[in-house]
Amino acid sequence: MTNDDRTRVVLADDDQLLRYTLGALLTLDGTISVVGEAADGAEAATVVARERPDVLVIDLEMPETDGMHAVEAILRDLPEQRILMLTRHARPGVLRRALKAGVRGFMSKSADPELIGDVIHRLHEGGRWIDHEILEASMIDDSPLTDRELDALRETQEGYAVKQIAARLHLAPGTVRNYLSSAMQKTHTTSRQDAARAARARGWL
Template sequence: MIRVLLADDEELIRAALAALLGPEADIEVVAQAADGRAAVDVALAHRPDVAVVDLEMPALDGLAVTAELAKALPSCAVVILTGHGRPAHLQRMLAAGGKGFLPKGSPGGALADVIRRVHAGDRYVDPSLAAAALSAPACPLTPRELEVLRMAEYDTPLAVIARRTHLSAGTVRNYLAAAVAKLGVTTRAQAFRAARDNGWL
């Protein structure tokens, strides 16, 4: 019997996934969680074989959950479900130790099949996402530019970003200007959206 944890912040989605897996004779849903932090705690308490986690959850996102479980419970294979997977998300999921990456719009029987595959030690990546990842451009921003841009999300003042990054305000301005130029946009808000939409943040 494959013991499964379901983690999604939408109760309706969790209930639908549990109902979808219910008829599978070799799969048992042993626990559910409504946010990323709870997913890690519940996984440590119930020790599932496979955790199916939503990419976007409060407290910890699916990638952070994957990374924590890879360290704290390496016997648990993680499958990430996403409504809008990006190639960079796939790369980060694999780097975090994830075993499966499946769009939420996949056919009904696909999830059970992926659970069986990752439990057997294989990896599964949605073919269309894998193809997109092979042709996706690399992130043009440096790690420091990404760090500064991530902090600029809510129009955070330069002085605040400078204090948090231990940089001067002028250096922060230069990093943001470089990010704007490299991404071919005109404002830091547009740069943030472009980097987020490409999965670089």
């Protein structure tokens, strides 16, 4: 197999040892080529824009710009980019958000590297893959929060004030306050920050 035939991959994970180990294992059979690496979400977006890989393999939990924010930004600019998201925690809200953004693959970081390689090829060929355990977790969805309430809580979690949230979500400030108030009632909390923390702890965000 020539270099041109290999599936070109960018690996994004803040754990340098994991990047090195996974990269070495994925390239063993000569069908995958790692063309770039990134240690956080912002760097991942930069490397993807430069390398245009066949598949981006990205960790969900990273410092600074996390994997979810990174893939949302990447898919806005490159909607056809194939992305495999790896995570240790299968929160239902995260899976829904990833699929909504356009992520085509979602699996556990503890998966066998050989399976990860198979999934990379599947995504490159236009397929999809969601780990069975993660899919099961996504079906156990007891969230009482609406999509808009979740949107407002996500922005709160990022530290934005009500007026900023309103601008980012293209809503009136009063509407945002109503969403946040409703979310506080549903999570039995007394502040929007506590509501965001409670929603994240329960796997809704």
